[in-house]
Amino acid sequence: MRENIFYEIYHALYGFYGPQFWWPAETQLEVIVGAILTQNTAWKNVEKAISNLKRHSVLSVETLSEIDEGELAAMIRPSGYYNLKAGRLKNFIVFLADNYALSLPDMLKQNAARLREQLLGVKGLGEETVDSILLYAAGKPVFVVDTYTRRIFSRHGLVEPGDSYRNIQSKFMKNLKSEIKLYNEYHALIVSHAKTMCTKQPRCKECPLRSLFKIKKGE
DNA sequence: CACCAGGCAAGTA
DNA sequence: TACTTGCATGGT
Numbered sequence: 001m002r003e004n005i006f007y008e009i010y011h012a013l014y015g016f017y018g019p020q021f022w023w024p025a026e027t028q029l030e031v032i033v034g035a036i037l038t039q040n041t042a043w044k045n046v047e048k049a050i051s052n053l054k055r056h057s058v059l060s061v062e063t064l065s066e067i068d069e070g071e072l073a074a075m076i077r078p079s080g081y082y083n084l085k086a087g088r089l090k091n092f093i094v095f096l097a098d099n100y101a102l103s104l105p106d107m108l109k110q111n112a113a114r115l116r117e118q119l120l121g122v123k124g125l126g127e128e129t130v131d132s133i134l135l136y137a138a139g140k141p142v143f144v145v146d147t148y149t150r151r152i153f154s155r156h157g158l159v160e161p162g163d164s165y166r167n168i169q170s171k172f173m174k175n176l177k178s179e180i181k182l183y184n185e186y187h188a189l190i191v192s193h194a195k196t197m198c199t200k201q202p203r204c205k206e207c208p209l210r211s212l213f214k215i216k217k218g219e
Numbered sequence: 220c221a222c223c224a225g226g227c228a229a230g231t232a
Numbered sequence: 233t234a235c236t237t238g239c240a241t242g243g244t
Contacts, residue, residue: 039226045242046225080241084227126227146225162234191225 005158006175008212010182013189016208017196020188023136028104030059031137035129036088037079048078061102065093088124095122112140127165135187141178144187145169148194156213 024043025031030050037046052075053059058067073086093102099118100107107115112134119130127145134140145168154161159168176182197207 035225038224040224040239041226041241042224042243044224048242078241080224081226081239082241084239088227124227128226132225144225148225187225194225 004175005212006172009209010176010186010189012208012212013193014185017189017192020185020192022184022188023132025136027059028108028137029061032092032133033059033089035132035136036092036124037076037085039081039085039126039129041080045078045080049076052076052078061093061096061104064089065097065102084124088122091122091124095119108138110138112138112142115140116142131169135180135183139180141180141183143169143172143176143183145172146187146191148190149187152190152194156209 023031023034025034033053034046034050037049050059056075058064058072058075064072069086069090072089073082076082076085076089079085095118096102096104096107100110110118115138116130116134119125119133120127125133131142131144134142135144145165150159150161150163150168153159153168154163159171163171172186176186193208
C-alpha cells in the first residue's frame with residue numbers, strides 16, 4: 001500500500017533538507033510582523049527591517065500602536081513597499097485594539113475559521129499572510145499556499161495553474177492529516193526547496209523529487 | 220543592465 | 233469573473 005503523493009513529496013523533502021524550525025521569529029508578534037513584511041519580498045530584506053524594529057524597541061503591540069506611521073515606515077524601509085506595509089501593520093494593530101483590546105493571546109485563542117475571516121477583513125492581509133499567522137503564530141492546523149507551492153505542484157500536475165488559493169489549500173488538507181507540525185514543516189520545506197534547488201537548478205540530478213515525477217516538457 | 224523576492228488591493232473590461 | 237498595475241528595496 002503506497003502512501004499518497006502528497007506524503008511522498010513531503011517525506012522526500014524532509015529526508016533531503018531535514019527539519020526547518022519555522023517560523024524564524026522569537027515571538028508571536030514577530031511572526032505576524034514578518035508575515036506582513038515578507039509579502040512579495042526577499043526574506044533577507046525582512047530581516048533587516050525587523051532588526052531595525054528591535055533596535056528601536058518598537059516590536060511590541062503597545063509601541064506599534066503608538067508609533068507614528070511615518071517613523072514606522074522609515075524603520076521598515078529595507079523590506080520594500082514601506083509606506084504600504086507601515087499602513088498594513090497599523091491596520092492590524094487597530095484591528096487588534098478594536099476586537100481584542102490589544103491582547104494578542106486573546107486573538108490567537110480565537111476559533112481558527114472565525115479568526116481567518118476576521119483577519120481577511122483587515123486591509124493588507126490576504127490569504128497567505130493570514131494563513132501564515134494562523135499556522136505559525138496561532139498554531140492552528142491550516143496549510144499555507146504560496147507562489148512556490150503553486151509553481152512546483154502545478155508543474156507536476158497535482159494542481160491546476162489557475163486553481164484558486166482555497167482550492168489548492170483544500171487539496172493539501174484533504175490528502176494530509178490535520179497536524180500542525182506537518183503543515184509547518186511542509187510549507188517551510190517547499191520554500192527551502194524552491195530557493196535552493198527548484199528555481200536555480202531545475203531537474204538537476206540531486207533533486208530530491210526527481211524519482212517521484214516524470215517532469216512535463218517545457219520546463 | 221534586467222529580473223526577482225515566502226502578496227495585496229484597486230482599477231478596468 | 234479575469235486580467236492589469238502600483239507598490240520599492242536589495243541581491244544576483
